[in-house]
Amino acid sequence: MTVPDGAQLSEDGKYWWDGADWQPVPEGGEQSTEVGQLSEDGKWQWDGSQWQPAGDGAGGGAGGGADALVGALAGQGINLAPEAADPGYIQQVAAHVSNWYEGLDENAKAIVDALSKQGADTLLTDPEVGVVSEGDPLITAFSGTDMTLHESLMATNQALEQTA
Template identity: 80%
Template structure:
């Protein structure tokens, strides 16, 4: 059976949801949904590693505003608090695991917009094209400052 166009895929891309059950993806058709892709029913959004519930919109608008006020411009369609919190916590854990010199290097590079290197497959901290990290790359702040601003925006809208 061929996977229908736009079908919801499992995290590993080996199963698709037929509306009632998970069906195996035929050999050679294994695929991953793109970051931000919505499920057929519009209730789930792929964050690059798992399906997250879609925000009803009101919380997303408040979060977009809080992030913008902190200097982080993110598109409303990817401003899901759960997703942003998950990515920020993951990146923060990686960042805090760096030694002081490495952290200073990452901060210097990120002030120049190199945050997107975190999505490089060789680095692998986040999925390539991650919308939060892309927003970080456009703000002129260090990675540490971006993470702090993101956490403050999340607290403000919680």
């Protein structure tokens, strides 16, 4: 599998994030994936900037759960764009960011929470930080709140549980 243009790379540059797992970068470093291309397992589709859950062929990956998720998140104070409300994708990003956050020491958590409370959650999309892909819709929604990253993640998990 080739590395898509703009894919998140590991610090050592030997792996890239496919939306679900770290994949090894091919020896040649090829980096071109066409928009709409499916991953080898058929579960992910390249949207031109990041891998998205592939649709099921019957209305796409968002479906009716998307409306419920948008409402549940709004009830928690997080305004997610309806077109970005794929429950599987949101759950995956929230789990990934939670794992990253839990790996921080208490001082780093305090710094991240202080910045995110001021709307700087988008620092997670910075290529130097590399937690999520640039422009990630969930992190963009987090930046529109006055919650800490920890609070945003807890609110997201509550919304996901509500709509499960």
